[in-house]
Amino acid sequence: MNETAKEINPNTVPLEDATARILVADDDKLFQELFKDLILDMGHEILMVDNAMELLEKVKEFKPDIILSDVVMPGIDGFELTRRLKADPQTMHIPVVIITSLSDRSAKVSGLEAGADELLNKPIDETELSLRIRNLLKVKRFEDYLMEHGKSLSSEVASKTVQLENAFEKIRSGYIETVNRLTLAAEYRDKETGSHIKRISLCSQLLARYCGLDEPQVEAIFFGSPMHDVGKIGIPDSILLKPGKHTEEEFETMKTHSVIGADILRDAESEILIAAREIALSHHEAWDGSGYPDGLKGEEIPISGRIVRVADVYDALRSARPYKKAMTHEEAYKIMYEQKDKFDPSLLKAFDECQDEFRRLFDENQESD
Numbered sequence: 291m292n293e294t295a296k297e298i299n300p301n302t303v304p305l306e307d308a309t310a311r312i313l314v315a316d317d318d319k320l321f322q323e324l325f326k327d328l329i330l331d332m333g334h335e336i337l338m339v340d341n342a343m344e345l346l347e348k349v350k351e352f353k354p355d356i357i358l359s360d361v362v363m364p365g366i367d368g369f370e371l372t373r374r375l376k377a378d379p380q381t382m383h384i385p386v387v388i389i390t391s392l393s394d395r396s397a398k399v400s401g402l403e404a405g406a407d408e409l410l411n412k413p414i415d416e417t418e419l420s421l422r423i424r425n426l427l428k429v430k431r432f433e434d435y436l437m438e439h440g441k442s443l444s445s446e447v448a449s450k451t452v453q454l455e456n457a458f459e460k461i462r463s464g465y466i467e468t469v470n471r472l473t474l475a476a477e478y479r480d481k482e483t484g485s486h487i488k489r490i491s492l493c494s495q496l497l498a499r500y501c502g503l504d505e506p507q508v509e510a511i512f513f514g515s516p517m518h519d520v521g522k523i524g525i526p527d528s529i530l531l532k533p534g535k536h537t538e539e540e541f542e543t544m545k546t547h548s549v550i551g552a553d554i555l556r557d558a559e560s561e562i563l564i565a566a567r568e569i570a571l572s573h574h575e576a577w578d579g580s581g582y583p584d585g586l587k588g589e590e591i592p593i594s595g596r597i598v599r600v601a602d603v604y605d606a607l608r609s610a611r612p613y614k615k616a617m618t619h620e621e622a623y624k625i626m627y628e629q630k631d632k633f634d635p636s637l638l639k640a641f642d643e644c645q646d647e648f649r650r651l652f653d654e655n656q657e658s659d
């Protein structure tokens with residue numbers, strides 16, 4: 291578990307007068323001794339180097355809180371050293387104080403342009419140096435604290451995001467599983483199987499994707515299509531389970547399953563159940579207007595209903611019923627083309643182009659028992 295992010299409290303920022311690590315570059319031995327005495331007297335740690343290149347070698351290992359640098363040294367000068375330190379993300383946050391005996395204005399401007407945080411003149415004024423170090427440390431400690439605080443906040447946000455994604459995925463899969471089980475319960479009386487529901491889902495998804503529907507629509511059809519016959523729960527056993535052909539009157543009752551299904555799924559708020567309701571109501575509508583319940587024609591029929599109709603008719607033709615044998619793929623294909631006016635022509639064309647995949651999905655998704 292992550293700790294809750296702490297609010298920034300200035301009282302918890304380390305004191306500026308705590309021991310600091312100070313890295314000093316100066317090639318003058320006399321100044322080196324002077325810096326050592328002054329800085330050790332202030333209670334800080336010091337590492338002295340003779341030139342800028344040596345400072346650059348030591349800086350990442352020593353991790354100073356402040357860098358003091360002379361300007362004129364063998365090799366690169368203090369200005370170039372400052373530029374390099376400020377260009378490196380690992381050292382850019384370390385305050386740099388340039389100490390120079392050059393007193394003219396252009397030297398000061400060069401130091402500031404290079405990115406120096408402070409400029410001090412030689413000879414060194416002990417009190418001034420002490421106060422500058424104290425002030426820079428105060429700022430540095432607060433910046434360090436903010437950086438640490440920022441890092442812990444970022445990692446906490448990342449961790450909470452993962453937790454939220456996991457929780458969302460659990461809720462989503464639980465929701466989909468519940469929908470599938472309720473669908474199976476509704477189909478149970480009809481002796482429909484989990485495989486039939488799975489096939490409708492897979493074939494509808496195939497067509498939806500092939501026709502270029504966007505992924506949220508494809509997903510809504512994939513998860514909503516298994517509920518296309520949920521309204522059969524409202525059909526009396528004597529009609530639903532009748533082994534032979536239905537009378538005209540019985541067939542009229544059977545046809546009400548689309549309206550009953552839409553009624554069961556009314557006022558849905560989730561995209562999946564909204565699609566499921568649309569499919570339940572429209573999957574027996576026919577392109578030529580001869581379907582039910584509303585006799586819709588052509589594009590008046592929602593695309594989801596038109597898609598599921600193709601998948602449902604194919605599956606019904608290929609499945610055995612008490613009153614009919616199962617058809618082969620070729621027989622089912624032929625019948626569908628004989629009734630081509632009842633299907634959206636673009637979907638029938640898609641079915642034709644994907645027929646091998648339809649055949650495979652049907653053959654591979656059979657009940658094992």
Ligand SMILES: [Fe+2]
Binds near residue numbers: 518519547573
């Ligand atoms: Fe149906």
